[in-house]
Amino acid sequence: MRTIVVTGSASGIGKATKALLESRGDKVIGVDLRDADVEVDLSTAAGRTALVEGVGDLTGGRIDGIVANAGLSHEIPLTMAVNYFGAVATLEGLRPFLAGSDAPRAVTTSSMASLREPDAQLVEAALAGDEATAMARATELVEGGPQHFIYPSSKNALSRWLRRNAPTPEWAGAGIPLNAIAPGVVLTAMTADMLGTEQGRESVSSFVPMPLNGYMPAESAASLFAWLVSPENTHLCGQVIFIDGGTDVVMRGDSTW
Template sequence: MRTIVVTGAASGIGRATKELLESRGDRVIGVDLREADVTVDLSTSEGRAALVEGVGDLTGGRIDAIVANAGLSHEIPVTMAVNYFGAVATLEGLRPFLAGSEAPRAVTTSSMASLRPSDDVLVEAALAGDEAKALARAAELVESGPQSVIYPSSKRALSRWLRRTAPTPAWAGAGIPINAIAPSVVLTAMTAQMLGSEEGRDMVSSHVPMPLNGYMPPESAAALFAWLVSPENTHLCGQVIFIDGGTDVVMRGDSTW
């Protein structure tokens, strides 16, 4: 039996992942703001420290995989705090707990939104580890009016962090594959209001084309997560896998980078 930590486990992709892994016999430590084994707020440094402490208490400091999935999609500063700084703190904070596993694995959730316009100042502040500057910049963007760049910026920064981090001695050198999935529109509570009207669906379709099978159930993303944290995944390193019904190929065409 493998022990796997899943953040954002109370709903959406996180909940589907938790249920799938448990159905396969894994022990899942769910993390969320509510209805979880470890209830913490990953937008704060205190919550991130409490995550590590709580998982350590429940597992004796030994786990087999991390699914750093918790995230927000709102155009507010806390989205950057959770999506980037919370995810990185989860992965780095729990990484020492992987040392005793025969097949350690780690994954996180990026997004097809990482391909959309972002704010360079915000992305660079995140990658520099300057959370105060990043949150101040996000607040400036909110004040300047609707732009829809905070969420894409958080996911672009996370994807870049992943690419830079995956081949390092602490991860690849320690035998830990770390990768990300990049979903498109997923049928969850987060998107229900947006997709609840014909106008909303038309707007989403115009910005997020999904020619293969349309909008995606969270179980599809969960199945990919389950493989990425399995022992079978031995050589995937630093990859952002677009599970998006074709959004990526429509938007980027022939480009593979």
């Protein structure tokens, strides 16, 4: 039996992933604000420390996989705190617990939005590990009026962090495949209002085209997560896998970068 930590486990992709892994016989440590084995706020330093302590208490400091999935989609500074700094802290904080596994695995959630224009200052502050500057910049963006930079920037920065770190001694050198999925529009409570009207669906489709089977259920992303944290995944390193019904292909054509 493998032990997998799943953040954002109380809803959406995280909930579907937890259910799928448990149905396959894995032990899942769910992490969320509420209704979870470890209830913490990953937007705060205290919450990130409590995550590591809580998982350590429940597992004896030994796990087999990390699914750093918790995230927000709102254009507010909190989104940067959770999506980037919370995800990185989860991966780095729990990485030592993978040392005892015969097949350690780690994965996080990026987004097709990582392809959209980010705010360069916000991304660079994040990659520099300067959360205070990043949060100040996110606040400036909000105060500047309706824009859509914070969410794409959080996922752009996370994808770049992943690419930089996956091949390092700490990850690949320790036998840990570190990768990400990048979903398109997922049918969850987070998107229900947005997709609740014909006008809303048309608006979403205009900037997130998904020609293959349309909007996707959370279970589709969960199935990909399940393989990425399985022993079968032996050589995927630093990949951001777009599970988006074709959005990436439509937006970037035949470019692979």
